[in-house]
Amino acid sequence: MGDNSDAVAGNETSPTRTGPGTGGTGTPDAWLAQAIVRESSEAIVVADPEGVIQVWNSGAERMFGHTAAEAVGRSLELIIPEKLRERHDKGYRNTMATGETRYGDTLLAVPATHRDGHRLSIEFSVALLRDAGDRIVGISAIMREVTERRTTEKALRTRLAELERLLPQAAVSQT
Numbered sequence: 583m584g585d586n587s588d589a590v591a592g593n594e595t596s597p598t599r600t601g602p603g604t605g606g607t608g609t610p611d612a613w614l615a616q617a618i619v620r621e622s623s624e625a626i627v628v629a630d631p632e633g634v635i636q637v638w639n640s641g642a643e644r645m646f647g648h649t650a651a652e653a654v655g656r657s658l659e660l661i662i663p664e665k666l667r668e669r670h671d672k673g674y675r676n677t678m679a680t681g682e683t684r685y686g687d688t689l690l691a692v693p694a695t696h697r698d699g700h701r702l703s704i705e706f707s708v709a710l711l712r713d714a715g716d717r718i719v720g721i722s723a724i725m726r727e728v729t730e731r732r733t734t735e736k737a738l739r740t741r742l743a744e745l746e747r748l749l750p751q752a753a754v755s756q757t
Contacts, residue, residue, distance in 0.1 A: 625642035631720060637722075658670070661695055690707070694725075705725070708722065
């Protein structure tokens with residue numbers, strides 16, 4: 583039959599697994615983790631303890647306008663609005679020093695900067711990355727752009743405030 587079963591079942595770059603998506607030790611295979619990061623529509627960015635970008639996926643390219651070649655090796659300041667850089671740097675250094683972040687299990691909403699200079703609203707979660715010796719080797723962030731939603735919410739809040747101001751006047755007019 584001359585089947586090509588090795589192409590489907592696995593090869594040297596996709597070793598035999600003991601369970602779905604796991605290596606022999608129960609950890610994701612490197613190829614699977616790389617595919618998830620590469621193909622995610624969300625921006626996935628990994629930075630080292632100094633805040634230097636190490637991973638910049640295609641979602642980050644679309645969101646921020648910088649290619650991976652332009653972003654990797656540069657500071658996270660690339661996407662942080664200038665007036666927030668000092669605050670971010672202080673928080674980042676504290677997280678790297680203490681190994682603690684209050685944003686690990688919540689979505690953080692912050693402004694960011696696109697390559698062309700326009701402002702974005704993003705939401706993201708972070709995860710501290712540790713080596714086998716439990717030493718912090720970086721931080722990953724998974725981000726989603728929410729500019730349109732935030733703009734709509736702001737307009738709705740403004741309109742609601744206007745209507746609430748008119749409501750007491752309308753009640754007085756009817757008496």
